Amino acid sequence: MITKELIIDKATALFMQYGVKTITIDRIVKELRTSKRTIYSHFEDKVSLLEACLDVYNAKVQAENEEVIRSADNVIEAMGHLHQKIVRRSHQVNPNFFSDIIHYYPGLLNESYKRNGNYAHEQLIYLASEGIRDGIFEEDLDVEVVGKTVLKLLKLLKDNELFPVAEFSKERLTFGIMVPYLRGLCTAKGIELVDIQKELFAVQI
Numbered sequence: 001m002i003t004k005e006l007i008i009d010k011a012t013a014l015f016m017q018y019g020v021k022t023i024t025i026d027r028i029v030k031e032l033r034t035s036k037r038t039i040y041s042h043f044e045d046k047v048s049l050l051e052a053c054l055d056v057y058n059a060k061v062q063a064e065n066e067e068v069i070r071s072a073d074n075v076i077e078a079m080g081h082l083h084q085k086i087v088r089r090s091h092q093v094n095p096n097f098f099s100d101i102i103h104y105y106p107g108l109l110n111e112s113y114k115r116n117g118n119y120a121h122e123q124l125i126y127l128a129s130e131g132i133r134d135g136i137f138e139e140d141l142d143v144e145v146v147g148k149t150v151l152k153l154l155k156l157l158k159d160n161e162l163f164p165v166a167e168f169s170k171e172r173l174t175f176g177i178m179v180p181y182l183r184g185l186c187t188a189k190g191i192e193l194v195d196i197q198k199e200l201f202a203v204q205i
Contacts, residue, residue, distance in 0.1 A: 002034045004042040004052075012053040019096025020050060021104060047105065054101075054112035061089075062119040069123060075131040076182075076193040080200025082123075083154075083178065087170050090158050121147050128185075136190035146185065153177055174201045 010032055014023045025046055029036055043049040065082060072078035101108050113120075124147040131137035156162070157173050179201055183194050 002032055002038050007032065007039060007042060007049070008052050008056050011049055012057060015050070015053060016093045016097050019094050020100035021096065025049075047108075050101070050105065051108065051112065054108065055115060058112055058116040058119070062116055062123075065119070065123055069127065074134065074193060075127045075136055076190065076197050077200065078127060079182065080197055083174065083201055086154060087157075087174075095160070120151060124150050131185075131190065135187055136193060137185050138187055141185060149181075153181060171202050 007028070011023070011028050014028060014031060025036060025039055028049075029039060032038075039049070043052065064085060068081045068085065069078045072081060098109070125143050128137060128141060128143040128146045132139055132141055132143070157170065157177060163173055175198075179194065179198060183191055186194060
């Protein structure tokens, strides 16, 4: 039986593998061996299907992040594991997936992110607050500023035009951007944890 969930799963996989522009409703129908009528019984058009795919993807990422945060012994370990997941996801998804959405469906990414509660920012705020409480981050840290800055730095790591992949490995960028910034937020206790656990930020793909 072709369910709404199965359509979302297949469409998401195709979008992420090939990009959004090249994947049509016809292609999704062919892959599922179903009919357009079945697709349109659940979704008004490609845009509404894409919105559903983004919402499911964001919910999955949010849940994965929350599990990482729950299972970590401290905020530095949590941030290291979160960084690993972010870098690995960037290698598993065709860059055209996000660039196509930004170009052809402006605002759709941000709308989905907002519907899911701006979870990445909220999770970073939580980690910053916990780090202050545990004496890992400086107590006068502005958690809102830090949360927004870290998100921008993570986007910077994925900017292949500024940092061509052939010249700048993810490990080089991590230790040139993220780790120095993280150390700058830390107390002596935090810096010690960063130095002990810095291998967590050396993502091997």
